[in-house]
Amino acid sequence: xxxxxxxxxxxxxxxxxxxxxxxxxxxxxxxxxxxxxxxxxxxxxxxxxxxxxxxxxxxxxxxxxxxxxxxxxxxxxxxxxxxxxxxxxxxxxxxxxxxxxxxxxxxxxxxxxxxxxxxxxxxxxxxxxxxxxxxxxxxxxxxxxxxxxxxxxxxxxxxxxxxxxxxxxxxxxxxxxxxxxxxxxxxxxxxxxxxxxxxxxxxxxxxxxxxxxxxxxxxxxxxxxxxxxxxxxxxxxxxxxxxxxxxxxxxxxxxxxxxxxxxxxxxxxxxxxxxxxxxxxxxxxxxxxxxxx
Amino acid sequence: xxxxxxxxxxxxxxxxxxxxxxxxxxxxxxxxxxxxxxxxxxxxxxxxxxxxxxxxxxxxxxxxxxxxxxxxxxxxxxxxxxxxxxxxxxxxxxxxxxxxxxxxxxxxxxxxxxxxxxxxxxxxxxxxxxxxxxxxxxxxxxxxxxxxxxxxxxxxxxxxxxxxxxxxxxxxxxxxxxxxxxxxxxxxxxxxxxxxxxxxxxxxxxxxxxxxxxxxxxxxxxxxxxxxxxxxxxxxxxxxxxxxxxxxxxxxxxxxxxxxxxxxxxxxxxxxxxxxxxxxxxxxxxxxxxxxxxxxxxxxxxxxxxxxxxxxxxxx
Amino acid sequence: xxxxxxxxxxxxxxxxxxxxxxxxxxxxxxxxxxxxxxxxxxxxxxxxxxxxxxxxxxxxxxxxxxxxxxxxxxxxxxxxxxxxxxxxxxxxxxxxxxxxxxxxxxxxxxxxxxxxxxxxxxxxxxxxxxxxxxxxxxxxxxxxxxxxxxxxxxxxxxxxxxxxxxxxxxxxxxxxxxxxxxxxxxxxxxxxxxxxxxxxxxxxxxxxxxxxxxxxxxxxxxxxxxxxxxxxxxxxxxx
Numbered sequence: 065x066x067x068x069x070x071x072x073x074x075x076x077x078x079x080x081x082x083x084x085x086x087x088x089x090x091x092x093x094x095x096x097x098x099x100x101x102x103x104x105x106x107x108x109x110x111x112x113x114x115x116x117x118x119x120x121x122x123x124x125x126x127x128x129x130x131x132x133x134x135x136x137x138x139x140x141x142x143x144x145x146x147x148x149x150x151x152x153x154x155x156x157x158x159x160x161x162x163x164x165x166x167x168x169x170x171x172x173x174x175x176x177x178x179x180x181x182x183x184x185x186x187x188x189x190x191x192x193x194x195x196x197x198x199x200x201x202x203x204x205x206x207x208x209x210x211x212x213x214x215x216x217x218x219x220x221x222x223x224x225x226x227x228x229x230x231x232x233x234x235x236x237x238x239x240x241x242x243x244x245x246x247x248x249x250x251x252x253x254x255x256x257x258x259x260x261x262x263x264x265x266x267x268x269x270x271x272x273x274x275x276x277x278x279x280x281x282x283x284x285x286x287x288x289x290x291x292x293x294x295x296x297x298x299x300x301x302x303x304x305x306x307x308x309x310x311x312x313x314x315x316x317x318x319x320x321x322x323x324x325x326x327x328x329x330x331x332x333x334x335x336x337x338x339x340x341x342x343x344x345x346x347x348x349x350x351x352x353x354x355x356x357x
Numbered sequence: 358x359x360x361x362x363x364x365x366x367x368x369x370x371x372x373x374x375x376x377x378x379x380x381x382x383x384x385x386x387x388x389x390x391x392x393x394x395x396x397x398x399x400x401x402x403x404x405x406x407x408x409x410x411x412x413x414x415x416x417x418x419x420x421x422x423x424x425x426x427x428x429x430x431x432x433x434x435x436x437x438x439x440x441x442x443x444x445x446x447x448x449x450x451x452x453x454x455x456x457x458x459x460x461x462x463x464x465x466x467x468x469x470x471x472x473x474x475x476x477x478x479x480x481x482x483x484x485x486x487x488x489x490x491x492x493x494x495x496x497x498x499x500x501x502x503x504x505x506x507x508x509x510x511x512x513x514x515x516x517x518x519x520x521x522x523x524x525x526x527x528x529x530x531x532x533x534x535x536x537x538x539x540x541x542x543x544x545x546x547x548x549x550x551x552x553x554x555x556x557x558x559x560x561x562x563x564x565x566x567x568x569x570x571x572x573x574x575x576x577x578x579x580x581x582x583x584x585x586x587x588x589x590x591x592x593x594x595x596x597x598x599x600x601x602x603x604x605x606x607x608x609x610x611x612x613x614x615x616x617x618x619x620x621x622x623x624x625x626x627x628x629x630x631x632x633x634x635x636x637x638x639x640x641x642x643x644x645x646x647x648x649x650x651x652x653x654x655x656x657x658x659x660x661x662x663x664x665x666x667x668x669x670x671x672x673x
Numbered sequence: 674x675x676x677x678x679x680x681x682x683x684x685x686x687x688x689x690x691x692x693x694x695x696x697x698x699x700x701x702x703x704x705x706x707x708x709x710x711x712x713x714x715x716x717x718x719x720x721x722x723x724x725x726x727x728x729x730x731x732x733x734x735x736x737x738x739x740x741x742x743x744x745x746x747x748x749x750x751x752x753x754x755x756x757x758x759x760x761x762x763x764x765x766x767x768x769x770x771x772x773x774x775x776x777x778x779x780x781x782x783x784x785x786x787x788x789x790x791x792x793x794x795x796x797x798x799x800x801x802x803x804x805x806x807x808x809x810x811x812x813x814x815x816x817x818x819x820x821x822x823x824x825x826x827x828x829x830x831x832x833x834x835x836x837x838x839x840x841x842x843x844x845x846x847x848x849x850x851x852x853x854x855x856x857x858x859x860x861x862x863x864x865x866x867x868x869x870x871x872x873x874x875x876x877x878x879x880x881x882x883x884x885x886x887x888x889x890x891x892x893x894x895x896x897x898x899x900x901x902x903x904x905x906x907x908x909x910x911x912x
Binding site: 102166340341344345 | 408471483484487604
């Protein structure tokens with residue numbers, strides 16, 4: 065029969081995992097949800113960050129979460145440049161639908177294969193001082209290797225939400241998501257705003273990469289299963305709803321972790337993608353969002 | 358001779374010529390190389406029926422292809438059916454898969470269809486990995502017959518089978534381009550709302566296209582277990598099939614069946630040559646890089662470049 | 674009742690915003706109805722509801738006595754309900770002639786290729802595009818694009834044509850060309866709903882005029898009387 069302690073543990077670590085999924089999805093919620101740039105290479109960028117962080121931290125003992133904060137601006141700049149290219153070659157030509165999608169797919173392959181060529185196909189991880197430690201809440205354990213990334217994710221998401229609500233640029237990003245022409249009246253250049261926002265989304269991928277490498281070992285293809293997860297979360301949340309993205313990610317983490325506990329981990333990739341298929345078939349406007357079909 | 362007839366006679370003649378040339382070379386490696394190139398010709402032509410003709414990007418090539426390969430595994434194991442029957446069954450299975458997939462997601466904006474096809478591969482692969490009868494994660498072996506009917510050896514038979522499938526695929530694609538279906542798909546690609554307002558049953562045409570395209574991919578995968586004698590989920594569902602079909606088509610040009618044929622022939626010949634010198638990862642890196650360059654700099658592919666170059670020649 | 678279009682209690686909301694509210698409107702066979710109203714008054718939403726783009730609207734729409742509920746846009750088009758789009762939406766990869774064959778090749782039953790091309794050619798002659806039959810839409814001028822849009826809409830000989838701002842941005846003489854075309858089409862028995870901001874065209878064309886303001890039909894009747902009512906002057910012409 066079902067052991068309640070086992071289930072409680074599965075739910076709690078599912079929530080912690082959900083925080084990781086939230087930070088992994090948040091960048092895509094900005095690029096796909098708000099800017100309508102379908103960056104399917106987002107998970108690959110996250111894994112790229114994980115590998116870079118592993119290369120920096122494994123020999124030096126530097127903390128991966130701090131390292132993530134340090135490389136995030138670099139990723140942000142690269143992302144901004146990438147958006148400029150995307151805009152120049154696809155958005156402006158009206159070729160997003162096919163060529164643009166193919167572009168990001170190609171980018172994903174190139175990132176993955178480059179990782180294989182540079183780092184080999186083996187798993188990479190980082191030893192941290194808190195790797196083996198755990199907080200106990202009665203019979204439920206909170207391993208620090210999951211708790212700390214979860215807290216960092218939540219802090220970054222809170223900062224992102226504040227920025228979108230309070231700052232001028234942040235509000236302009238939100239306005240771009242609603243109506244591109246509205247910005248012209250504000251005297252803001254939509255392309256510049258989208259460049260900033262896309263850069264930010266890639267910076268978030270870097271932070272997610274730092275969290276990921278603390279939670280689990282990573283290999284070049286770790287991004288694949290995340291494609292299903294993050295797309296499911298973003299679409300389930302209703303494109304562009306950031307609080308919705310957080311809730312959907314938590315729900316998702318719990319469902320996936322409980323499934324893995326009950327049926328075995330071999331089934332967990334199918335959970336993500338089956339849920340994604342179900343969402344697309346039944347409720348493409350998501351739980352919280354506007355119709356976008 | 359009418360144009361369609363001329364095309365079909367031309368295709369048949371090209372096929373016979375290919376067989377004769379390879380008979381002269383007559384070594385297993387030649388038959389194998391030819392098989393792989395033709396397999397990609399078929400995959401690219403099939404992928405383009407959806408992408409080029411109707412504007413919908415399918416990221417699930419590997420899923421349709423693998424569904425075909427596993428149909429062969431299962432039918433051979435359960436009923437010991439002949440490969441030719443398996444090929445037809447694989448076409449039906451993958452066609453039905455396309456139909457179901459399309460029915461679920463083709464009402465939505467195109468990008469959701471693409472995302473859903475991406476998931477299809479992972480869901481199917483997980484199913485196969487967890488299905489011991491189909492070989493599970495460790496894979497399944499296929500016993501290869503010694504020879505087959507009039508063919509010198511089984512490699513030659515597999516090559517001729519794939520040749521017939523590829524040429525048949527081209528004939529189907531060319532037929533679609535000339536047909537009412539092709540006209541309807543073109544209006545969907547150009548402007549789906551205006552198409553519906555002109556009376557085009559958009560959903561039905563997209564479903565037909567997805568089923569035909571998926572079925573052709575399944576047939577391309579059906580002989581794979583015999584080609585390789587051994588099949589595991591990783592090889593069958595490899596993203597390589599997806600990226601190749603897509604890159605070959607976009608590099609060749611999406612306007613008609615000629616583009617994917619050129620792209621597939623060119624790219625897979627290069628790949629077959631390069632496997633000797635470059636690792637498969639390096640190979641994939643080149644395909645990805647070339648794909649990115651082409652979609653950015655030559656969105657109409659090699660055919661587009663040729664046309665632009667000819668156009669310049671005319672005005673000069 | 675023998676109306677070609679009979680709309681009762683038509684309503685549509687987007688989120689909390691009411692775009693159309695309790696619209697009732699009938700169009701008799703062969704009639705020319707003008708539909709005016711300020712921007713955002715619900716005219717386009719009205720067209721989209723009738724054409725089947727918003728299946729979740731309130732109220733009933735009867736087309737030649739047949740309820741349209743549950744019918745997709747292409748099914749409505751095949752019944753003889755044609756519409757144009759405010760911004761012309763040609764099929765970019767097809768020639769002008771092929772553009773016009775599309776509704777004929779997808780009618781029920783479909784016309785064979787040769788017949789469809791012959792009919793399309795006749796339509797192009799009618800709108801004056803016969804010389805551009807083999808051009809692609811990107812090489813057409815604005816007025817020619819409008820003509821193509823009209824040719825595609827009238828090719829299947831619809832019972833009702835909804836012409837949504839087909840004259841916006843055209844010059845005086847171009848407006849006259851399009852107007853002649855619509856009169857000729859109407860002479861063959863097609864009822865026309867003209868949605869337009871060009872008042873000269875509306876008053877010349879309409880036998881009856883309906884005015885929408887903020888999602889409601891505020892007045893309907895013969896054009897001179899309607900335009901003279903104070904509400905219309907205040908809500909529409911005053912702005």
